[in-house]
Amino acid sequence: MNNDALTALYGDNNKRILMDKYEEGAELAQLFQSQFDAYYASPTSSFHDNKIARKFYEQRLRHINFTPYPNDGLVTFGASGTNKCDREIFFKNAKVKVEKTPDIPFRGRQRRVGSAVIEYLQLDIAHMEKRLGNDALFTFAIASDGDYAMEDAMQVRQVIEHNGVKFAITVKPDGILNYANDPERRFIFEYKTKASGVVEMNGKLDYNGAQADHLRQVTAEAIVYGINEGFVVYESMHKPSWFSDEERKSIPKTRKTWYNGKPLPDFRAMYFYITDEMKNELLDDLSRQAELVYNGEIPGMNVEMTSKCGFCPFKSHCKKVLMDVELTRLIEVEKTMSKSNMAGKQEHTNLRNYLAEGV
Ligand code: SF4
Known part of the structure:
Protein backbone atom coordinates (compact mmCIF):
# COMPACT_ATOMS: atom_id res chain seq x y z
CA MET A 1 0.00 0.00 0.00
CA ASN A 2 1.45 3.38 -0.93
CA ASN A 3 2.01 6.36 1.37
CA ASP A 4 -1.00 8.35 0.20
CA ALA A 5 -3.34 5.41 0.60
CA LEU A 6 -2.00 4.84 4.14
CA THR A 7 -2.52 8.50 5.06
CA ALA A 8 -6.03 8.46 3.65
CA LEU A 9 -6.92 5.33 5.57
CA TYR A 10 -5.28 5.98 8.91
CA GLY A 11 -4.33 9.66 9.16
CA ASP A 12 -0.81 10.96 9.85
CA ASN A 13 -0.58 9.90 13.51
CA ASN A 14 -0.64 6.19 13.01
CA LYS A 15 1.18 6.22 9.73
CA ARG A 16 4.65 5.34 11.12
CA ILE A 17 3.47 2.33 13.14
CA LEU A 18 1.36 1.23 10.27
CA MET A 19 4.16 1.56 7.76
CA ASP A 20 6.10 -0.99 9.84
CA LYS A 21 3.04 -3.22 9.97
CA TYR A 22 2.55 -2.94 6.24
CA GLU A 23 6.22 -3.60 5.55
CA GLU A 24 5.88 -6.91 7.37
CA GLY A 25 2.43 -7.31 5.81
CA ALA A 26 3.90 -7.12 2.31
CA GLU A 27 6.24 -10.00 3.20
CA LEU A 28 3.36 -11.98 4.69
CA ALA A 29 1.27 -11.38 1.59
CA GLN A 30 4.19 -12.60 -0.51
CA LEU A 31 4.44 -15.78 1.60
CA PHE A 32 0.69 -16.25 1.28
CA GLN A 33 0.79 -15.89 -2.49
CA SER A 34 3.82 -18.17 -2.81
CA GLN A 35 2.02 -20.85 -0.83
CA PHE A 36 -1.03 -20.68 -3.08
CA ASP A 37 1.13 -20.61 -6.20
CA ALA A 38 3.00 -23.70 -4.98
CA TYR A 39 -0.32 -25.45 -4.38
CA TYR A 40 -1.75 -24.67 -7.80
CA ALA A 41 1.53 -25.39 -9.59
CA SER A 42 1.43 -28.90 -8.16
CA PRO A 43 -0.27 -31.63 -10.23
CA THR A 44 -1.84 -32.89 -6.98
CA SER A 45 -4.06 -29.79 -6.81
CA SER A 46 -6.18 -31.29 -9.61
CA PHE A 47 -7.76 -33.88 -7.35
CA HIS A 48 -9.03 -33.94 -3.80
CA ASP A 49 -8.36 -36.31 -0.96
CA ASN A 50 -11.53 -38.26 -0.08
CA LYS A 51 -11.13 -37.94 3.68
CA ILE A 52 -10.58 -34.18 3.59
CA ALA A 53 -13.33 -33.61 1.00
CA ARG A 54 -15.79 -35.66 3.08
CA LYS A 55 -15.02 -33.72 6.26
CA PHE A 56 -15.34 -30.45 4.36
CA TYR A 57 -18.69 -31.29 2.72
CA GLU A 58 -20.10 -32.83 5.89
CA GLN A 59 -19.38 -29.53 7.62
CA ARG A 60 -21.12 -27.64 4.80
CA LEU A 61 -24.13 -29.97 5.00
CA ARG A 62 -24.44 -29.64 8.77
CA HIS A 63 -24.68 -25.88 8.39
CA ILE A 64 -27.39 -25.85 5.73
CA ASN A 65 -30.20 -24.50 7.87
CA PHE A 66 -31.86 -21.24 8.75
CA THR A 67 -31.37 -19.67 12.14
CA PRO A 68 -33.27 -16.38 12.48
CA TYR A 69 -31.77 -13.52 14.45
CA PRO A 70 -33.10 -13.17 17.99
CA ASN A 71 -36.19 -11.01 18.04
CA ASP A 72 -34.59 -8.22 20.10
CA GLY A 73 -35.63 -5.32 17.85
CA LEU A 74 -32.04 -4.30 17.22
CA VAL A 75 -30.76 -3.11 13.86
CA THR A 76 -28.40 -5.85 12.65
CA PHE A 77 -25.59 -5.20 10.19
CA GLY A 78 -23.96 -8.02 8.25
CA ALA A 79 -20.21 -7.41 7.97
CA SER A 80 -20.44 -7.22 4.18
CA GLY A 81 -23.35 -4.79 4.49
CA THR A 82 -21.51 -2.15 6.49
CA ASN A 83 -21.00 0.13 3.51
CA LYS A 84 -24.60 0.66 2.52
CA CYS A 85 -26.34 4.00 2.17
CA ASP A 86 -28.48 5.34 5.03
CA ARG A 87 -31.68 4.94 3.04
CA GLU A 88 -31.04 1.29 2.13
CA ILE A 89 -30.43 0.45 5.80
CA PHE A 90 -33.61 2.30 6.69
CA PHE A 91 -35.74 0.54 4.04
CA LYS A 92 -34.34 -2.86 4.98
CA ASN A 93 -35.19 -2.39 8.63
CA ALA A 94 -38.60 -0.89 7.80
CA LYS A 95 -39.27 -4.27 6.09
CA VAL A 96 -39.84 -2.65 2.70
CA LYS A 97 -40.38 -5.45 0.18
CA VAL A 98 -37.16 -6.36 -1.58
CA GLU A 99 -37.43 -5.77 -5.34
CA LYS A 100 -36.75 -8.92 -7.28
CA THR A 101 -36.38 -7.87 -10.87
CA PRO A 102 -34.79 -9.97 -13.61
CA ASP A 103 -31.16 -9.09 -14.22
CA ILE A 104 -28.94 -9.31 -17.29
CA PRO A 105 -28.20 -13.08 -17.54
CA PHE A 106 -24.41 -12.81 -17.51
CA ARG A 107 -24.60 -11.15 -14.09
CA GLY A 108 -26.40 -14.20 -12.72
CA ARG A 109 -23.70 -16.39 -14.19
CA GLN A 110 -21.02 -14.16 -12.73
CA ARG A 111 -22.58 -14.37 -9.26
CA ARG A 112 -22.71 -18.15 -9.64
CA VAL A 113 -19.02 -18.26 -10.59
CA GLY A 114 -18.11 -16.20 -7.51
CA SER A 115 -20.08 -18.47 -5.14
CA ALA A 116 -18.72 -21.66 -6.67
CA VAL A 117 -15.10 -20.55 -6.68
CA ILE A 118 -14.98 -19.51 -3.03
CA GLU A 119 -16.24 -22.92 -1.94
CA TYR A 120 -13.63 -24.66 -4.07
CA LEU A 121 -10.89 -22.37 -2.81
CA GLN A 122 -11.86 -23.18 0.78
CA LEU A 123 -11.68 -26.88 -0.04
CA ASP A 124 -8.20 -26.25 -1.48
CA ILE A 125 -7.15 -24.47 1.72
CA ALA A 126 -8.30 -27.54 3.66
CA HIS A 127 -5.82 -29.52 1.52
CA MET A 128 -2.83 -27.22 1.96
CA GLU A 129 -1.24 -29.09 4.85
CA LYS A 130 -1.55 -32.49 3.22
CA ARG A 131 -0.24 -31.29 -0.14
CA LEU A 132 2.48 -28.86 0.95
CA GLY A 133 3.59 -30.26 4.31
CA ASN A 134 5.72 -27.75 6.25
CA ASP A 135 5.46 -25.25 3.40
CA ALA A 136 1.80 -24.71 4.27
CA LEU A 137 2.27 -21.65 6.51
CA PHE A 138 -1.36 -20.50 6.33
CA THR A 139 -3.99 -23.12 7.14
CA PHE A 140 -7.52 -23.06 8.51
CA ALA A 141 -7.74 -22.61 12.25
CA ILE A 142 -9.90 -25.36 13.75
CA ALA A 143 -13.02 -24.41 15.72
CA SER A 144 -13.66 -25.94 19.15
CA ASP A 145 -16.00 -28.56 17.62
CA GLY A 146 -13.37 -29.61 15.07
CA ASP A 147 -14.85 -27.67 12.14
CA TYR A 148 -12.70 -25.68 9.75
CA ALA A 149 -12.84 -22.06 10.94
CA MET A 150 -14.87 -20.61 8.08
CA GLU A 151 -18.37 -19.46 7.12
CA ASP A 152 -21.25 -20.63 9.34
CA ALA A 153 -18.90 -22.47 11.69
CA MET A 154 -17.59 -19.05 12.71
CA GLN A 155 -20.83 -17.08 12.53
CA VAL A 156 -21.32 -14.68 15.42
CA ARG A 157 -23.94 -12.01 16.11
CA GLN A 158 -22.57 -9.51 18.55
CA VAL A 159 -24.67 -6.85 20.24
CA ILE A 160 -22.80 -3.57 20.58
CA GLU A 161 -23.55 -0.31 22.34
CA HIS A 162 -21.73 2.66 20.87
CA ASN A 163 -22.42 6.37 21.35
CA GLY A 164 -25.41 5.31 23.45
CA VAL A 165 -26.99 3.35 20.57
CA LYS A 166 -27.50 -0.40 20.62
CA PHE A 167 -27.22 -2.49 17.47
CA ALA A 168 -25.75 -5.81 16.33
CA ILE A 169 -23.11 -6.96 13.88
CA THR A 170 -23.08 -10.43 12.33
CA VAL A 171 -19.93 -11.89 10.87
CA LYS A 172 -19.30 -15.03 8.84
CA PRO A 173 -15.78 -14.88 7.38
CA ASP A 174 -14.39 -16.80 4.45
CA GLY A 175 -11.84 -18.09 6.91
CA ILE A 176 -9.74 -17.61 10.01
CA LEU A 177 -6.21 -18.80 9.36
CA ASN A 178 -3.37 -20.09 11.49
CA TYR A 179 0.19 -19.04 10.74
CA ALA A 180 2.80 -21.76 11.24
CA ASN A 181 5.63 -19.28 11.94
CA ASP A 182 3.74 -17.79 14.89
CA PRO A 183 1.21 -20.16 16.47
CA GLU A 184 -0.34 -17.34 18.55
CA ARG A 185 -1.25 -15.30 15.53
CA ARG A 186 -4.52 -15.54 13.58
CA PHE A 187 -5.47 -13.94 10.27
CA ILE A 188 -8.87 -13.01 8.91
CA PHE A 189 -9.27 -14.18 5.33
CA GLU A 190 -11.74 -12.68 2.87
CA TYR A 191 -11.83 -13.65 -0.78
CA LYS A 192 -13.22 -11.64 -3.71
CA THR A 193 -13.51 -12.66 -7.32
CA LYS A 194 -13.06 -10.00 -9.99
CA ALA A 195 -14.68 -10.13 -13.40
CA SER A 196 -13.22 -6.91 -14.78
CA GLY A 197 -10.08 -8.51 -16.21
CA VAL A 198 -6.59 -9.31 -15.02
CA VAL A 199 -5.09 -6.05 -16.33
CA GLU A 200 -7.74 -3.90 -14.62
CA MET A 201 -7.55 -5.84 -11.36
CA ASN A 202 -3.80 -5.36 -11.03
CA GLY A 203 -4.02 -1.71 -12.04
CA LYS A 204 -6.62 -0.97 -9.36
CA LEU A 205 -4.88 -2.95 -6.61
CA ASP A 206 -1.50 -1.36 -7.37
CA TYR A 207 -3.06 2.09 -7.24
CA ASN A 208 -5.65 1.85 -4.44
CA GLY A 209 -4.95 -1.34 -2.50
CA ALA A 210 -7.88 -3.33 -1.13
CA GLN A 211 -11.35 -1.84 -1.78
CA ALA A 212 -12.73 0.47 0.91
CA ASP A 213 -15.94 -1.56 1.32
CA HIS A 214 -13.93 -4.75 1.76
CA LEU A 215 -11.86 -3.03 4.45
CA ARG A 216 -15.06 -2.07 6.23
CA GLN A 217 -16.15 -5.70 6.11
CA VAL A 218 -12.92 -6.92 7.71
CA THR A 219 -13.07 -4.05 10.21
CA ALA A 220 -16.44 -5.39 11.38
CA GLU A 221 -14.90 -8.85 11.66
CA ALA A 222 -11.91 -7.45 13.57
CA ILE A 223 -14.33 -5.83 16.05
CA VAL A 224 -16.12 -9.11 16.71
CA TYR A 225 -13.15 -11.51 16.74
CA GLY A 226 -10.47 -9.19 18.14
CA ILE A 227 -8.20 -10.27 15.26
CA ASN A 228 -6.77 -7.14 13.67
CA GLU A 229 -4.93 -8.43 10.64
CA GLY A 230 -5.44 -10.60 7.66
CA PHE A 231 -5.72 -10.68 3.91
CA VAL A 232 -8.32 -9.62 1.43
CA VAL A 233 -7.53 -11.87 -1.49
CA TYR A 234 -8.57 -10.96 -5.03
CA GLU A 235 -8.72 -13.42 -7.89
CA SER A 236 -9.41 -12.39 -11.45
CA MET A 237 -11.83 -14.70 -13.23
CA HIS A 238 -10.17 -13.60 -16.44
CA LYS A 239 -6.84 -15.40 -16.65
CA PRO A 240 -3.66 -14.46 -18.50
CA SER A 241 -3.32 -15.90 -21.97
CA TRP A 242 -2.33 -19.62 -21.76
CA PHE A 243 0.93 -18.84 -23.60
CA SER A 244 2.72 -15.50 -23.70
CA ASP A 245 0.90 -12.84 -25.67
CA GLU A 246 3.80 -10.39 -25.53
CA GLU A 247 4.68 -10.87 -29.21
CA ARG A 248 1.12 -11.01 -30.50
CA LYS A 249 0.54 -7.99 -32.68
CA SER A 250 -3.27 -8.33 -32.66
CA ILE A 251 -3.37 -7.50 -28.94
CA PRO A 252 -2.90 -3.84 -27.98
CA LYS A 253 -0.11 -3.16 -25.51
CA THR A 254 -2.57 -2.15 -22.80
CA ARG A 255 -4.40 -5.50 -23.06
CA LYS A 256 -1.39 -7.80 -22.84
CA THR A 257 -1.53 -10.31 -20.02
CA TRP A 258 2.16 -11.26 -19.98
CA TYR A 259 5.03 -8.96 -19.12
CA ASN A 260 8.78 -9.69 -19.22
CA GLY A 261 8.21 -13.36 -19.89
CA LYS A 262 5.78 -13.82 -16.99
CA PRO A 263 1.96 -13.86 -16.75
CA LEU A 264 0.37 -10.99 -14.83
CA PRO A 265 -0.74 -12.11 -11.36
CA ASP A 266 -4.34 -13.32 -11.36
CA PHE A 267 -4.35 -13.85 -7.58
CA ARG A 268 -3.36 -11.07 -5.16
CA ALA A 269 -3.31 -11.16 -1.39
CA MET A 270 -3.66 -7.68 0.15
CA TYR A 271 -2.54 -7.56 3.77
CA PHE A 272 -4.57 -5.33 6.11
CA TYR A 273 -4.17 -4.13 9.66
CA ILE A 274 -7.20 -2.69 11.44
CA THR A 275 -6.59 0.12 13.95
CA ASP A 276 -8.79 1.27 16.83
CA GLU A 277 -9.50 4.42 14.81
CA MET A 278 -10.84 2.35 11.93
CA LYS A 279 -13.04 0.40 14.32
CA ASN A 280 -14.33 3.58 15.95
CA GLU A 281 -15.03 5.21 12.63
CA LEU A 282 -17.08 2.21 11.55
CA LEU A 283 -18.93 2.03 14.86
CA ASP A 284 -19.70 5.78 14.69
CA ASP A 285 -21.22 5.27 11.30
CA LEU A 286 -23.22 2.16 12.18
CA SER A 287 -24.57 3.68 15.40
CA ARG A 288 -25.62 6.78 13.43
CA GLN A 289 -27.44 4.61 10.87
CA ALA A 290 -29.08 2.51 13.59
CA GLU A 291 -30.31 5.70 15.26
CA LEU A 292 -31.86 6.85 11.98
CA VAL A 293 -33.79 3.59 11.86
CA TYR A 294 -34.96 3.87 15.49
CA ASN A 295 -36.05 7.47 14.87
CA GLY A 296 -38.33 6.27 12.07
CA GLU A 297 -37.68 9.07 9.59
CA ILE A 298 -36.52 8.28 6.06
CA PRO A 299 -32.98 9.67 5.75
CA GLY A 300 -32.65 12.51 3.25
S1 SF4 B 1 -29.84 5.92 -2.80
FE1 SF4 B 1 -31.67 4.65 -2.86
S2 SF4 B 1 -31.38 3.27 -4.57
FE2 SF4 B 1 -29.38 4.12 -4.05
S3 SF4 B 1 -28.51 2.69 -2.59
FE3 SF4 B 1 -29.54 4.21 -1.40
S4 SF4 B 1 -31.59 3.35 -1.08
FE4 SF4 B 1 -30.68 2.23 -2.74
Missing part, protein backbone atom coordinates in the same frame (compact mmCIF):
# COMPACT_ATOMS: atom_id res chain seq x y z
CA MET A 301 -31.27 11.77 -0.21
CA ASN A 302 -27.96 13.13 -1.45
CA VAL A 303 -25.74 12.72 -4.50
CA GLU A 304 -23.05 10.65 -2.71
CA MET A 305 -25.61 7.94 -1.97
CA THR A 306 -25.93 7.18 -5.67
CA SER A 307 -22.47 5.58 -5.57
CA LYS A 308 -24.01 2.73 -3.60
CA CYS A 309 -27.06 1.94 -5.74
CA GLY A 310 -25.46 -0.88 -7.76
CA PHE A 311 -26.69 -3.82 -5.66
CA CYS A 312 -29.52 -2.04 -3.82
CA PRO A 313 -32.82 -3.97 -3.84
CA PHE A 314 -34.95 -0.88 -3.05
CA LYS A 315 -34.30 1.30 -6.09
CA SER A 316 -37.93 1.86 -7.13
CA HIS A 317 -39.06 2.43 -3.58
CA CYS A 318 -36.25 4.90 -2.99
CA LYS A 319 -37.35 6.92 -6.02
CA LYS A 320 -41.02 6.64 -5.07
CA VAL A 321 -40.52 8.22 -1.64
CA LEU A 322 -38.13 10.88 -2.87
CA MET A 323 -39.35 14.37 -1.96
CA ASP A 324 -39.90 16.84 -4.83
CA VAL A 325 -37.26 19.14 -3.44
CA GLU A 326 -34.73 16.28 -3.37
CA LEU A 327 -35.50 15.23 -6.92
CA THR A 328 -35.22 18.81 -8.16
CA ARG A 329 -31.86 19.15 -6.42
CA LEU A 330 -30.52 15.91 -7.97
CA ILE A 331 -31.65 17.00 -11.44
CA GLU A 332 -29.93 20.37 -10.97
CA VAL A 333 -26.68 18.71 -9.87
CA GLU A 334 -26.80 16.33 -12.82
CA LYS A 335 -27.22 19.25 -15.23
CA THR A 336 -24.28 21.08 -13.68
CA MET A 337 -22.12 17.95 -13.79
CA SER A 338 -22.93 17.29 -17.43
CA LYS A 339 -21.58 20.74 -18.35
CA SER A 340 -18.44 20.43 -16.24
CA ASN A 341 -15.30 18.30 -16.27
CA MET A 342 -17.28 15.80 -14.16
CA ALA A 343 -19.25 14.82 -17.26
CA GLY A 344 -19.02 11.08 -17.87
CA LYS A 345 -17.06 10.43 -14.66
CA GLN A 346 -18.18 7.76 -12.22
CA GLU A 347 -20.08 10.17 -9.90
CA HIS A 348 -21.95 11.62 -12.85
CA THR A 349 -22.77 8.17 -14.26
CA ASN A 350 -24.05 6.99 -10.86
CA LEU A 351 -26.33 10.00 -10.56
CA ARG A 352 -27.61 9.59 -14.10
CA ASN A 353 -28.30 5.89 -13.54
CA TYR A 354 -30.26 6.72 -10.39
CA LEU A 355 -32.34 9.36 -12.14
CA ALA A 356 -32.92 7.06 -15.12
CA GLU A 357 -34.24 4.13 -13.04
CA GLY A 358 -38.00 3.75 -13.47
CA VAL A 359 -40.34 3.94 -10.48
